[in-house]
Each structure stands twice: as C-alpha cells, then as structure tokens.
Amino acid sequence: MTERIFARSRRKALKVLIMGIGMTALSAWLIARHPWVGWIGSIAGAGASLAILWMAVRPDSLALRLDEQGFATLRGGRPTQVTRWSDIEGFGFVRLHGSRMIGVVYRPGYQHQRAARGVVRALAGVEGAIGDHYEVSLDEVLNERVSWHKRYGAVEQGSRV
Numbered sequence: 001m002t003e004r005i006f007a008r009s010r011r012k013a014l015k016v017l018i019m020g021i022g023m024t025a026l027s028a029w030l031i032a033r034h035p036w037v038g039w040i041g042s043i044a045g046a047g048a049s050l051a052i053l054w055m056a057v058r059p060d061s062l063a064l065r066l067d068e069q070g071f072a073t074l075r076g077g078r079p080t081q082v083t084r085w086s087d088i089e090g091f092g093f094v095r096l097h098g099s100r101m102i103g104v105v106y107r108p109g110y111q112h113q114r115a116a117r118g119v120v121r122a123l124a125g126v127e128g129a130i131g132d133h134y135e136v137s138l139d140e141v142l143n144e145r146v147s148w149h150k151r152y153g154a155v156e157q158g159s160r161v
Contacts, residue, residue: 003067004148005074006134006141062133064141066148081112085153091145093138094126102142104128 030038063074070087072079087110094103103126106117117127132138 003065004144005066006064006136006144008062008133009135064130064134066144068152070152071145071148083112085149087112088149088153091142091149093142094124094129096124096126096129100132100138102130102138102145104130 027038027042031042032038065072065074065079070082070084072082074080087107089105089107091105092103094101106127121127130141134141
C-alpha cells in the first residue's frame, strides 16, 4: 500500500508551548489584579489549554497519513477515523480567524458527523479545516491532498473550496 505521512512540526509545537506559558502568565497576572475574573478565566481555559498543550508537545501526537483509501490523522501512531477520498468534494485554502488553513468540503451524501459539520460550516464557512501543523508547508500539504484526491477519489476531479 502506498502512503504519504506528514509528521508534526516540533518547531510549530514549540510555538504552542510558548503561547501556553504566556497564557499562564496572563492568568496569574489577572488573578493578582482581579481575583474573580482571573480565576474564572483560568478555570474556563485550563482544560482546553492543557489538552491542546499535551497534544502539541507529544512527539507522536499528530501526523497526517494519505493512502489509496483516504486520509487520517494519526495520534500515537494510530489512525483516527479514515475519511475516504470519495467522501470529499474538494480542498482549498481558507482563512479562519486570521490563520491560513486548508478547507475541506464533503460530498452532499456524506453522513458522518453531519450535524457537527453543519455547525462548523455555519460558524467558519467550511465543514472541516487542516491547520499548519506539519513539517512541510501548507501549500505542499494541499497539493498532495488534491493530487491524491484526483487519483483515488470517485468524484468530479479538480473541485476546490
């Protein structure tokens, strides 16, 4: 089986770690200045921040695998749900909250997490997005995805976001 794996960038993960340290310092400052606001903000953001930080700094935390069947995010070396190429309408660049990402549009008949994708589409304008987390450029990730989709997807070729 042919596959391509994009590994997580340690440099980009280090940026997330530095941002987490900055948020911790901001929380400590807020607690000292405005205890109620600081504690509420710290507690509300702590769970999400710790989960993101843990995923960002683990060396095996995130990789992207492309193969003949489709693509999957690898966590701990194991794939999450595989999305088949035939379930994808297209890919293209989008900008979400100022960050350049790869937008994913699923085929109309694709049912997996349909309600959740609808909410994301209403909020962000796309059903899915791939961030700039990998050792290669986002352009290379998009070009590879489009190429694999054209080769193995059974939908109209060349459609993009």
